[in-house]
Every structure is written in structure tokens, then in C-alpha cells.
Amino acid sequence: MTGTLAIAGLGPGSEAMITPQVRAALDAATDVLGYIPYVARVAPRPGLVLHPSDNRVERERAAHALDLAAQGRRVVLVSSGDPGVFAMAAAVFEVLESGPQAWDDVAIEVLPGITAMLAAAARAGAPLGHDFCAINLSDNLKPWDIIARRLRLAAEADFAMALYNPRSRARPDGLARALELLRTCCGPQRPTLFARAVSTPQEDLRIVSLAQAVPEMADMRTVVIVGSSQTRIVARAAGPLLYTPRSAGGVLA
């Protein structure tokens, strides 16, 4: 009997942002796999086997999940945020393409979640209210030249930019180089958000200018959002709001 594989997004951290369909998949699961801190967010119970693994073994984890499902288990592979954004869904499809025939009949579904940039944007206001892009700074299979070129073209297009994995161990100087490049392309006054561990007890938000932005404001739990030319900071008694107007034409060079 062939089982099922749900690739599910746990959202940014708060239980209150886990969708009911993800909750239902976890409640019905026989096996939950994922990176150690994400599996730690799933409560143990009788009948559920937890399979935490390190963060450098995505392909092995994906293959393990497909194997268990092919054996008839109800498997949930968890990602933080959304599984389709710089996370496990693509890893599963990569191994599936070259995998054994036993995986062909596994029913696979991807259950979306609140990805980090949406949670961060909501806490800060609405910096992604107009056209934007999302760039992964950490991917160590991607040459720096490609990242630099994407950042330059994104600035030229006047996108707001969400920068995922800004400080990875594999590329410790990447964020400093990215910030330097963006200061050149976007000017020093461009509003920038550092949002760490949004919706958790460790949440920390800072809104600064690109001139003030330094790599030490980010770690592995941070997403950085750099505004477009139209992004504005609104002062309020409760703290500043960051937003990009809906009709931002942008000042294209």
C-alpha cells in the first residue's frame, strides 16, 4: 500500500500562524521529518515517529520521506515558513526526478505556509505592498556574481527586495557585500528592515537606512527587506511603520 507525503509549511514560528490544513496533516501523520528545530515544533504523541535531521542533508531527508511514504506511511516533511520558498518542496522534486519507480505512486501534496517575508512585512507595516522580489543570499551553489547581478537588476527594476538567509556559515561576508552593492545602487537613505524570529519570543525588528545597516543586525533567523524607491516610513506613537504605496510607479533610471 502506498502512503502519502505532505510537504508542509509551519509558518514563521507562532502556533497561531499554522494553517488548519497543516495542523490536520500533522495530526494524521505517522512520521514527521525535517530540520531539527522545525521538528522540535511538532508535539510528540503515541503513533507518531519524529525524524529530525541536520540542515545539510536536504536530499537525503527528501529521499527518506519518499521511501517512508512508498512503504505506506503518512509522512509530513516540515519546513519553516512556506515549503515552496527556499525550502524542502524543491528538494523533494529534485530527488523524485531521478528516484526509483517505487516513488511514482506516492501521493504528494505541498501545503503552503506563511513565509518569513510575509510575516516580517506584516509586523513592520506593508513594505511588500507593491512589486517585489525574493533573493536567497545563502545558496552556496550559486556564484556570488549571479547574486550581485540579481541585486543590481532588482534595484534597477525598483523592486522592494526580501533577502532570505542573509548570514549563512557558507558565505559569512555575503550580506556585507550585498549591503555595499545596494547602497551604491539604491542610495544610503533607502529604508531597510531587519526582522528576526518574527512571531516568536525572540522577535526583534529594526527599521534603519541602508547607510545604517550592518551585517551584525542579521543572523540565520533574520529576513532583510530593502524598500523600493517609493517605500516610506511613517512615524507613530506605537513605533514606526514601513510601507510601499500600492501605485508606486518607482523612479526608473
Place this chain on the structure above:
Amino acid sequence: MTGTLAIAGLGPGSEAMITPQVRAALDAATDVLGYIPYVARVAPRPGLVLHPSDNRVERERAAHALDLAAQGRRVVLVSSGDPGVFAMAAAVFEVLESGPQAWDDVAIEVLPGITAMLAAAARAGAPLGHDFCAINLSDNLKPWDIIARRLRLAAEADFAMALYNPRSRARPDGLARALELLRTCCGPQRPTLFARAVSTPQEDLRIVSLAQAVPEMADMRTVVIVGSSQTRIVARAAGPLLYTPRSAGGVLA
């Protein structure tokens, strides 16, 4: 007494994708405002006033929501998807900036939701698994030249692209022009997803090449995702999967 304003995302359509925090805000609300079909998704109950409005009155709706909250009401302003992505959060902050002092003390929070591109990507596979951008084709305050330039730069950067509001009444020929431009920039073979009304009974997904893509495949309930140069289609018995590998360097010109 000053009330509260929650700007909440209802997700793409299914109840199973509404986060518990949005559900709790709706359960506690005295007033729910929004575009007619979105307010129709909220169940009436004693003590709750529903305020549906047309889709061309975002600024008036935002001001009305702030007024009600300033009067002490518990107000929820609903958007489909995520309120921070081409939706009501930015509209609220636009009117707030030039609004009366009575609005200063209103506690405002943005509650994120599953935005259309994440729901569509999840149903199709993982086309947003690597760097991507989101572009609103409908904004009639944005000149076509800016849209065309953004599409060209996004293609040059080799982003996957999510195109929101591909067929608006204000710009009926926009999608045809966008598809023509993308065929030139990305080539005719580029995989393209038309995802309509994801997670509702009207859900309809089509994966085609840019050569096959025609504007009639989209309406106001469709999001279009155009892959990057690395996006792949995987044939499965259950139907094709669309995904972008995590390490896609992209073939930059």
C-alpha cells in the same frame, strides 16, 4: 475609548488555509470591512456588522475602517490572500499618513495570509523554489512602460515571476503584451502556470509553454507564474509537477 484595526488575510479561498490568528480576529470583531466577495466569506453572527464595498473604493474603505476603530470598535479589514501583497494594508497606511489625529491612537496590526502565488505554487509543485519576483499587472496608476521594463529586467535577472491581476478591466490587453514580451525575453519553451481560484471549487490549473500561453487562460481570479530558465516540468501519473531547483544558478546572459 480607542479600538483596534486588524488588516487580515483570508488566504486564497479554502477555510483550511485561514490562520488561527485571523480566525480569532474575525471571531472577536464588531465590524468586518472589505471587497464584496471577501466579506461574503465571513459568516454573519449577532454583534457583527458586515460592511462589504466595491473594489474601486480602497481609500474610502480604509478611512471607514480607521474611523470605526477610532470610535472604539474592534474592526477587521479583510483581503484575499495576504493583506500586504497588492492589497489593503498599503491602502490603510496611505490614508493614515494624511489622516486626522483621531486615528493616531488606533492599534493597528497586519495579520498575514497565504498569498495567491504561494497557494498556486504549492498546487503545481514548487515553481518559486528559487529566486523570484511578484509583479502586479493591473495597477492602472502604473504606466505600461514601467511594467514592461520590470518584466524585461526580471527576465534578465532570471527570476521566476508571479504575475498578479493579469487581466483587469482597466488594462484588458496587458497580459497579451506581457506574454509577448516574455516570449521574446525568455523564449517560447519557458514553463508557465495559469492557476485560477486555487483551493476553491472553481480551481483550475494549467501548465503550458509561453508559446502556448494566451490571455484567455486568465481572468481576475488567476495568478500566472512564469518559470526561470531552470524551472522544470516533471511528468507523473498524477499529473505534471512544476518546480525550480533550489540551486538554480540560472543562465544569465
